[in-house]
Amino acid sequence: MIRAIPAPSTARAARPRLAGPLLWISSLLVFGGAALAIPAGQFPVGAPALVSLYIFFAFSVLLVNKVGDNAFGEVGFLYLALGLAYTVLPALFFMALGLETSEGTAWERLALLLPESSELGRHLWRHVLFLFGVAVGYLLVRRSMTAAEASIPPPHPAHPLVISFVIALIVVSIGITTLLSAPTESYIDHYTRYDHLSAGPKMVVHLFVLLKTSAYYILIALLFRDYRRYRWTIVFSVLAICGYETVYSFGSRILTLTIILAAICMYHYKVRKVTLRQGAVGFLSIAALFSAIELFRSLEFDLSAAREAVASEGAGPAAEFGAVFFTGFHLYSEREQGSLPPRELPMFFNDALSLIPFVDHVDWHPQYWYARYYFPDAAVPPETMGPIADSALWGGEIDLLFRSLLSGALYGWLMNWYLRRQSRWWASVIYAYCFATCVMTLKYSILYPLGLLKILLPGFVVLWAFNRLFVRSRL
Secondary structure (H helix, E strand, C coil), X not given: CCCCXXXXXXXXXXXXXXXXXXXXXXXXXXXXXXXXXXXXXXXXXXXXXXXXXXXXXXXXXXXXXXXXXXHHHCHHHHHHHXXXXXXXXXXXXXXXXXXXXXXXXXXXXXXXXCCCHHHHHHHHHHHHHHHHHHHHHHHHHCCCCCHHHHCCCCCCCCCHHHHHHHHHHHHHHHHHHHHCCCCCCXXXXXXXXXCCCCHHHHHHHHHHHHHHHHHHHHHHXXXXXXXXXXXXXXXXXXXXXXXXXXXXXXXXXXHHHHHHHHHHHHHHHHCCCCCHHHHHHHHHHHHHHHHXXXXXXXXXXXXXXHHHHHHHHCCCCCCHHHHHHHHHHHHHHHHHHCCCCCCCHHHHHHHHHCCCCCCCXXXXXXXXXXXXXXXXXXXXXXXXXXXXXXXXXXXXXXXXHHHHHHHHHHHHHHHXXXXXXXXXXXXXXXXXXXXXXXXXXXXXXXXXXXXXXXXCHHHHHHHHHHXXXXXXXXX
C-alpha cells in the first residue's frame, strides 16, 4: 500500500526562516554603524535607545520564526512595541529638543530635576532591561503555532437579539452614569465627577461603569463573528464609542485607544491577518492622532491656539510618552539618595487587593502614595507609575528584571491559552481586552490584566442570564 504524503502544516509552510547567520551578522553591522554615528555628547542617551531597537528587532525575527504571519496579532509583539515607544521616543526627545517644554507636562517636571545626560541614559538602560526581560519571558513560554491555530476558524454568528441587548446595555449604562454625574467643565473634573455621591449611589455608578466597559468589548467580539453582515455596524460602533468617550472625558485617550486596538485584534483573528507593515502604519497613525488630541486638550480644544503652538514650537511627541519615564527616573533618583518615603507592605500586594469590588482602593495604591508625598495638593494623582517605577520602591534593578520576565511569560501563556479557544466568544472577549489594555501594564503594573475578572465578569453574567432566559441560542 502506498501512503499519501501529508501536506505540510499551513502554519509551518507560511513561516519563513528569518534567523539565518547572515541576517544576524548584517544586522549587528547596521546597528554597530548606527552607534558609531551617534554624536559623543548624545551617546549616553542614544546608545540605550539603539540597543532597545535591536532587542525589538531580534524579538520580531524570532517571533516570526515561531508564529509566521500571526506576529502582529500576538499580544507580546504589541506589548514590546509599546514598551519600545515609551523608551525610544523620550530618548529622541532628549536628543532633538532637550527638556525645555510647555508648562505642566511630564517633560517639564523632569526638567525641574535638572538631570544630567548620563543620568537620563542610566535610566534608559533600565528601560532596556525591562524590554529584554519581557522579550525573553515571552519567547520562552510562547510555543510554535499549529495549523489549526494559524487558520481563521469559521464563526458562529451571535443572535441579533443578543447584539441588540448588548447595545441597549451600553445605552442604559451611559444614561445612568450621566444622570448621576456632577457638572463637569474640564479634564480634571472628569475624574471627580462622582465624588459628591454617597456610598450607595457610588456603588450603582461603579456597577454600570463596569457593565458599560465590558459591554464595549463584548459588542466588538460578537459583531466580528459575522463581519460580512455587521462590517458597517462595526465601523459606526467603534467611531461612536471612541467619539463619546473622548468628549465625555474631556480628552482622555486611553479607553479610546483600547477600543481601537480591540477592533484591530478581532479583525486580525476573525477576518484577515494584519501584516507587520500595515500594523506599523496604523501604530504611527494612532500615535500621531493621540498626540494631536493631547495638544488640543491642553489648549482647551482651541484650534487657532493649537495652530499657533505648532507653528511656534513645532510638533513633538505626546507628554504621555514621558509619563512612565518621569516617575521611574524620579523614584530611582530618590532610591539612590536614600530619600524614598516610607512604603507600607500592602502596597506590594495592591494588584490582588484591587480585585475586591465596590471598595475605594486609594490607601495602598502606588499612584496615590506617590501623589500624597510628592503632589499633596493635586485633586487626583497627576502621574502614572508602572513596573519600572514600582521596582524602584522595592528591589531595584533585580526586582525589575523579575517583573519583566514574569510579565512576558504571563502574556506568552495568555497567547497559548487563547489560540486553543479562539472559536469561543468569551475567549475572544478576554483576549481582545488583554490585547487592547496591555499598554496599561506599562502604566500601572504587570498584573493589571487580573482586573478583567472585575471588569468583564458583570457583562458576562448579565449577557448569560439574558440569553438563557429570553433567547436560548448558542453564543
